[in-house]
Amino acid sequence: MKKLFLLLFLISPLAFAQNHSENIKTIFNLELTEGHTYENLRYLCKDIGHRLSGSPQAAAAVEYTRQLMESYGFDTVYLQPVMVPHWVRGGKDEVKIVNSNKLGTLDLHALALGNTQGTGPSGLLGDVVEVKGLDGLNALGEGVRGKIVFFNQPMDPSLVNTFQAYSGAVGQRGSGAAEASKYGAKGVIVRSMSNRIDHIPHTGNQRYNPDYPEIPALAISTADAELLSDLLKEQSDLKVFLKSEGEMKGEVLSYNVIGEIRGTEKPEEIIAVGGHLDSWDVGEGAHDDGAGCMQAIEVLRIYKKLAWKPKRTIRAVMWMNEENGLMGGREYARVAKEKGEKHIAAIESDSGGFLPIGFSSTGTENQRGKLASWREYFTPYNIWKLDVPGGGADIGPLRDQGPILIGLHPDSQRYFIYHHTPADVFEVVDQRELELGAAAMAALVYLIEQEGI
Incomplete structure (x- = not known):
C-alpha cells in the first residue's frame, strides 16, 4: 500500500501538467455548478451600485473587492494607490x-x-x-x-x-x-x-x-x-x-485592488487578469465592467477551491479609472516597470459578461501563435476565435514591457445597447454566459501558467 501511495504521489504532478483537457473540464464544471461570479456581481451592483472614480461608491467597491479576495485566502491582497480625476454630474x-x-x-x-x-x-x-x-x-x-x-x-x-x-x-x-x-x-x-x-x-x-x-x-x-x-x-x-x-473637482486618492497566488516554479513570471472597477455614474456598471472584475477574482478562487498550485504567479487586478482617465492602468504599468516585474501575459475582460467566443490579442508572432495553438482545448466549449487582434485599455500601458495582451472576446451584438447607460444593471447579465466567461479566463490562465507563452 505504501508503494502504491508513493507511486500515485509521484505521477500526480505529471498528470496535472499534461492532461490539459481534463483539467480545463474540471474548471468549467466547477464554475458552472459552484461558481461565485454571479452572486459577487449581484452584491457589487445592487449593494454598491455605480462607481464613478472619486465617488463614495468607488471607495466602497475598493473595500468590497479587497475583503472578498482576502476571504478567499489569496496569498497576497493589497491596495495600490493612484490619483484619479473626480468629476461630478x-x-x-x-x-x-x-x-x-x-x-x-x-x-x-x-x-x-x-x-x-x-x-x-x-x-x-x-x-x-x-x-x-x-x-x-x-x-x-x-x-x-x-x-x-x-x-x-x-x-x-x-x-x-x-x-x-x-x-x-x-x-x-x-x-x-x-x-x-x-x-x-x-x-x-x-x-x-x-x-x-x-x-x-x-x-x-x-x-x-x-x-x-x-x-x-x-x-x-x-x-x-x-x-x-x-x-x-x-x-x-x-x-x-x-x-x-457637470464639474471637475480635481484629483483624489483611490486604489487599484490586487490579489495574487504566487507561483511555485517561476514566481517571477506574472500573469495579470482583471477588469476595471470604476463605472459611469448611471446604471450599475454591470457589463461595464463589474462582470470583468468578478470574472477575474473568480479565476483565482477556482485555483484555491481546487487546491491547485500554479507554476507562475497569477494576479487579479481591479483597475480604477478606466472610464475617464485610465490612471489605474497607467499607474499599474509604471509600478511594474519601477519594480522590474516580469509580466508574461495580461488578460482583461472589458467587453461585457456575454457569451464568450474567443480571445483577442496583441503580441509577437510567437506569442499569438502559442495562443492559437490552444484552440483544441476551447472548441468543446464553443470558444474558437483565438486569432482576433485586440487586448484591452487597462493592460495597454504594459505593452512595452513585453507581455502578450489578451482580451476576453464575447459575442458583442448586445453590448452597445447597455454600454454607458442607465440600463447597464445586474438584471441584464445572464448568469450562465457570465460564468462561461469566467471559466474561459481561468482555462486560459491555466494553460499559460503551465506552459508559458
Whole structure:
C-alpha cells in the first residue's frame, strides 16, 4: 500500500501538467455548478451600485473587492494607490428643442458626457448645425462659430463587429467638443454610441484641448438624434437649449485592488487578469465592467477551491479609472516597470459578461501563435476565435514591457445597447454566459501558467 501511495504521489504532478483537457473540464464544471461570479456581481451592483472614480461608491467597491479576495485566502491582497480625476454630474441634464414649427417645445433624452464643464445654472440656448463626425465639422470650419454643433454620425450597421463600428464613430464623442471649440462653437450635442435606435442616452468620456474654451457636451439618444436631424432638414433656424451642472473637482486618492497566488516554479513570471472597477455614474456598471472584475477574482478562487498550485504567479487586478482617465492602468504599468516585474501575459475582460467566443490579442508572432495553438482545448466549449487582434485599455500601458495582451472576446451584438447607460444593471447579465466567461479566463490562465507563452 505504501508503494502504491508513493507511486500515485509521484505521477500526480505529471498528470496535472499534461492532461490539459481534463483539467480545463474540471474548471468549467466547477464554475458552472459552484461558481461565485454571479452572486459577487449581484452584491457589487445592487449593494454598491455605480462607481464613478472619486465617488463614495468607488471607495466602497475598493473595500468590497479587497475583503472578498482576502476571504478567499489569496496569498497576497493589497491596495495600490493612484490619483484619479473626480468629476461630478450635478443635477439633471437637459437638451430641449424650443421652437419647432412642427412639435413646439420638446425634451430630448440626454446625458452630459464625462468630464464635461457644465453650462451654468441659466443653461445655454443656440442655433444648431448638424455634422457627420469630425470630418463634417472640419468641412464647415468657421461656419459653426457661435452655434451648437450636433454630431450625428451613426455606428455603421453593416459591420458585424460592433466594436469596429463603435471605433468608427466614437471620435466625435471623445474629441468633438475640443474640435468644435477650435472653430468657435459654444456647445455640442452628440448622437449616442449605440447600434440600436431607442430612447436611452449613452454617456462616455470626452477630452478638452487646454488651448481652447471648455464648452458643454451632451449626448442624446439615437431615436432623438434621428428626430432632430429630420426637424433640421425642414427648419434651418431650429434652436436648442442645453443645461448641465457637470464639474471637475480635481484629483483624489483611490486604489487599484490586487490579489495574487504566487507561483511555485517561476514566481517571477506574472500573469495579470482583471477588469476595471470604476463605472459611469448611471446604471450599475454591470457589463461595464463589474462582470470583468468578478470574472477575474473568480479565476483565482477556482485555483484555491481546487487546491491547485500554479507554476507562475497569477494576479487579479481591479483597475480604477478606466472610464475617464485610465490612471489605474497607467499607474499599474509604471509600478511594474519601477519594480522590474516580469509580466508574461495580461488578460482583461472589458467587453461585457456575454457569451464568450474567443480571445483577442496583441503580441509577437510567437506569442499569438502559442495562443492559437490552444484552440483544441476551447472548441468543446464553443470558444474558437483565438486569432482576433485586440487586448484591452487597462493592460495597454504594459505593452512595452513585453507581455502578450489578451482580451476576453464575447459575442458583442448586445453590448452597445447597455454600454454607458442607465440600463447597464445586474438584471441584464445572464448568469450562465457570465460564468462561461469566467471559466474561459481561468482555462486560459491555466494553460499559460503551465506552459508559458
